[in-house]
Amino acid sequence: MIEVRHPLTACAPGTTRELVALHYGPGGGAKAYLQAALHADEPPGLLLAWHLRRLLGELEAAGRLRGEIVLVPMANPIGHAQRLLGRGIGRFELASGENFNRLYANLAAAAYARLDCTPGKPLPPLAEVRAALRAACEELPAAGELASLRRILLGLAIDADHVLDLHCDNDAVMHIYTTPELWPQVEPLARLLGAELALVAGDSGGDPFDESCSLAWSRLNALHVAAGGSGSWPQACVAVTVELRGEIDVEHALAAADAQAIVGYLATQGYVDAAMPELPPLKRAPRPFAGSMPVYAPHGGVVAYRCAVGSELRAGDPIADVVDPLSGALSTLTAPVDGLLYAREIGRVVHAGQRVAKVAGEQARRSGPLLSA
Ligand SMILES: [Zn+2]
Structure with a gap:
């Protein structure tokens, strides 16, 4: 495992925060990105991340990882430090009032401008498109602390094949958000997690983190059509938001089972050298x-x-x-x-x-x- 520390723009002299990313497995091939508690007051993902780092560490030590898995166990160092009258405030930045899981950039236009999509030539391959998305992300302004956090998180995820953003609701059953197009690839995850519900939307509005990653590909294809191009890229990023039940559902038994489910899903997608997990029945068709x-x-x-x-x-x-x-x-x-x-x-x-x-x-x-x- 390689631990990478990303400094945020300091909001004031003498203050510094950093985002910690843990990189498991070999780079250069398939990449999965997992982050917990982007809303900092949603603790189930924090305990799940603790269980995941143990499992991933064991798998890596055993030489059983086949792709890169990036785990950000605490995705919101700004929110984790916010307290008001003794209570954590992790959904909104106190300085701006902005929701930490909104306003993620649409990188498609800036990335498309970097690609040679001349009519008659083959479409640039996925690796080139991903490099263009990374470069577009690096150009995002990051003058303030929150902007720099958004740029770091998106930069870690935008070139991934799979993105799992781990949240929770107030008081809820396990549920998942994704797009209708990605549902077939998400279904094994829903089954392994025992999700009671999957909610699907093409673009839910508000630019949440997962959609900034997944919709990049449909947006690139739309730009290509508008430019008179032919052919299209696949939906190359399977991004989901997982709602890990409610905010007080923080127990080792739940987190350990969820970690096993996620590692099982990663095995179905080729990241882990392991026997394919048996998929439990789907609880409900997506709604x-x-x-x-x-x-x-x-x-x-x-x-x-x-x-x-x-x-x-x-x-x-x-x-x-x-x-x-x-x-x-x-x-x-x-x-x-x-x-x-x-x-x-x-x-x-x-x-x-x-x-x-x-x-x-x-x-x-x-x-x-x-x-x-
Ligand atoms: Zn949340």
Whole structure:
């Protein structure tokens, strides 16, 4: 294993932070990139990364790695240092209010400009395209600390064949986000992790990290068509966001099983010299991200849930009561569609208009940006 430390732009004199990347296996061929806790207050990925580094270290020592696996165990040193009134603030940068998993660059135009795509000539091979993407990433401005973090993370991942961004939800079942085109290649991961749900969207809006990596290829192909070119590149980066259940689901047994599942997936993709794992059945066919319906509190109060995450609901089934102890009001929140209650708010005191739960239906119903703030 090679440990590489990437210094961030210092936000003030006398302050320095760095991002640590662990590189396992031989470089120069297939590359998988795994990062944990880009939202720094999402701890399941941190424990999973600890288990992964042990497994990967053992496999490397045994000479069983066939491709490069880059593990970033703590992807957000800025967020990990943020505390406010004794509590960690890891989803948004306090200085700017920006979400740490949004605003990742679209590198396609800058990369395409570096490639010789003259009509009649063969398309540049994948290695050249990846080099162009890396070069485009290196040119991103990084005047500030957060910009430099985004550039470092994207630079580590943009030329990878596989990208796993490890997050968690508030209180949730295991679920995965990816694109419809990539789903066939993601399905073994969903099965090995025992994911209850996969939500797919072509472009969910907001430019999250995984889509900056995966959509680079469809964006390059779109630019090539627009330029009158023929042929196309394959979808050469399988990128997913894995939601490792809820934020308090931090247990060795879960993390050890998840680590085994991810190593098993890497084996199916040729990174590990190991027997192919047996794939458990898929729990559900993927559902459109645009069919994930939020449920909001109509007024402030305390929440009493009436069903657990993982419940299959019919439209109108009760999910929770929001109770106002001052007025005596009680509002029962119900499922807006038939679907899976896959995530709930973990706090039990809510404000009017706050999202309390998410139900994934089978039909796309929403349009516009799909990601929350
Ligand atoms: Zn997250």
